Amino acid sequence: MNNPEIFEKTYTQYWKKLTAFSYTMTQDNDLAQNIVQDVFVDLWERKSDVEINAIEPYLFRAVKNQVFKHYQNNRFDKTILEDKFEDYVIDHFSTIDPEVMDLLYSLLDKLPEKRKEVLLMYKMQDMTIDQIADELGISKQTVKNQISSGLKQLREGLKDLAWLAPYIILHQNF
Known part of the structure; x- marks a missing residue:
């Protein structure tokens, strides 16, 4: 993920799918987009530290975890999700x-x-x-x-x- 072109291609390829996935859990379009954005920002910031074997499962898991983290930080029960x-x-x-x-x-x-x-x-x-x-x-x-x-x-x-x-x-x- 060190290569900006590969990162941009990954972002373009998965942004819409990840946002739709995030939205199904949050039912909030702005929150869903922010969560996906946070996942990509985090991925870029940790690009030299993270080793990813399969990008798609990694991204979906990261979005799910970000949603859970958001609700946990806001004192929501993840069973709702x-x-x-x-x-x-x-x-x-x-x-x-x-x-x-x-x-x-x-x-x-x-x-x-x-x-x-x-x-x-x-x-x-x-x-x-x-x-x-x-x-x-x-x-x-x-x-x-x-x-x-x-x-x-x-x-x-x-x-x-x-x-x-x-x-x-x-x-x-x-």
Whole structure:
């Protein structure tokens, strides 16, 4: 990274992707841009000290760490960010890359059959709670409980997939 041309090329190549990634965690465009800028400034300042084998994972990890550091310094709980990531995956799993979908479907397959059915109707078919209750002949409260329990189980499973965050973000159409 000692070469200014390589640094500039890296900056140009990753700025937009890293900002989009940062934004998904912060929901604040200015903060997201500042965090990415801080990562690149830090990288340039430490260019002679840092040895990077793979630049993309390094940059995404650095952005994630900067976001966590920002929230930690501002007394926020990083679980909020983890939840945002998990919510993003759950809310967008119908548009995620097929390889990631396979992993998500394996999580879905671990759900009890009725819970899985309700969750797929809710998330994939965009059915309302009322529609699901009518379709399956169950109460609205049962539908709500199944959705809540299903999402909770998926979130738990997604904690193991946190390493996919950069991969998922990179394959979205921003």
